Amino acid sequence: MRKTKFNYDNLFTEFVRENKENLYRLAYSYVKNSEDALDIVQDSIHKAMRSINSLQDFSMLKSWFYRIVVNTSLDFLRKHKRVSIVDAEMMETFSPGKEDHYDNIDLERAIDQLPPEYKSIIILRYFEDLKIDEVADVLNENINTIKTRLYKALKLLRIEMQDDSIKGAK
Incomplete structure (x- = not known):
């Protein structure tokens, strides 16, 4: 033992x-x-x-x-x-003399606005590159529940990203 x-x-x-x-x-x-x-x-x-x-x-x-x-x-x-505290790395991005850097700010904001159960699935599936069954194991949920929530999360992200692009065009 x-x-x-x-x-x-x-x-x-x-x-x-x-x-x-x-x-x-x-x-x-x-x-x-x-x-x-x-x-x-x-x-x-x-x-x-x-x-x-x-x-x-x-x-x-x-x-x-x-x-x-x-x-x-x-x-x-x-x-x-x-309120989220801004750390030193984030401050560097705002400091004068640095080139602006906007990689995926809209996507990050949209993901941050998702409810935690959807945010977790998006992060684990697409940023940690876990398979659906692994995400289900991590979150201790049924695979079909994860699939449904992933679909809903992607739909919410799509709506949020479209809203942002419409606002930006005005």
Whole structure:
């Protein structure tokens, strides 16, 4: 039994090392603040290490841990309902002398305006490149529920993006 725990710990540590950028990006996509995202990843690692023995199938590690990161991010947002603080990276984009950078601001705003259950699906499916069944595992939902919500989320994004383009044309 001790050997199994040791192997799980090693495999988990290796997983975190290999996926640290993805985990940070996932947390950051919710909180939009680098320090908070790092705290969320750290809290998620701590939670996972405390409950690693509850993971029955280690092939599910990715979806299990992503679920922890998503839930920790949502808990953080609920706990800290406040105006988003602008971090140093964001300030650099507004500083004079820098070239303006507008890559996907409209898309980011539209995604941020989605309800959390739709936002999570969009982020996991398109930004974390998870398959529908993996998204269902992460969010602990039925695959058909995820498909329905994904369709609805894309429809809402399409409407929001069209509204923005119409406003911009006026």
